[in-house]
Amino acid sequence: MAVRMVFPNYAVEEIARSTAFYEALGFTRNPDFSDETTSCMTVSDEVAIMLLERDRFDGFLVGDQQRAPRGSLENLLAMLLGSREEVDAFGAAGAAAGGTLSKPVEENEWGMYGGQLTDPDGHIIDFFHMEGPPA
Structure with missing residues (x-):
């Protein structure tokens, strides 16, 4: 098995603010995998950080899984x-x-x-x- 890419997913409060923050770090937003609640921030050819507004992030959880409360280290x-x-x-x-x-x-x-x-x-x-x- 070879891992081709890694996508850390982060729950965020405001997609525009978070996108601007990661752009300031030098990462670029991939519009093909972004919308009004999600930004795919390209770090390198192998890594992209997925910024997801909290409700969007919660949509990926299954069963009784819950997002860690703000202030908890995930x-x-x-x-x-x-x-x-x-x-x-x-x-x-x-x-x-x-x-x-x-x-x-x-x-x-x-x-x-x-x-x-x-x-x-x-x-x-x-x-x-x-x-x-x-x-």
């Missing part, structure tokens, strides 16, 4: 970036677009340089660069 998206400069630019763009640097950009003990960004809906993105594997 997942943590980690993104390896190409350089320290890209890390700095990513953090600045996210903060300027309405996100929060929930962890400042800094060097850590594993040889990674990065930070943590929380989007306007509370989803967390760990973003970092590393020169090589941890020692």
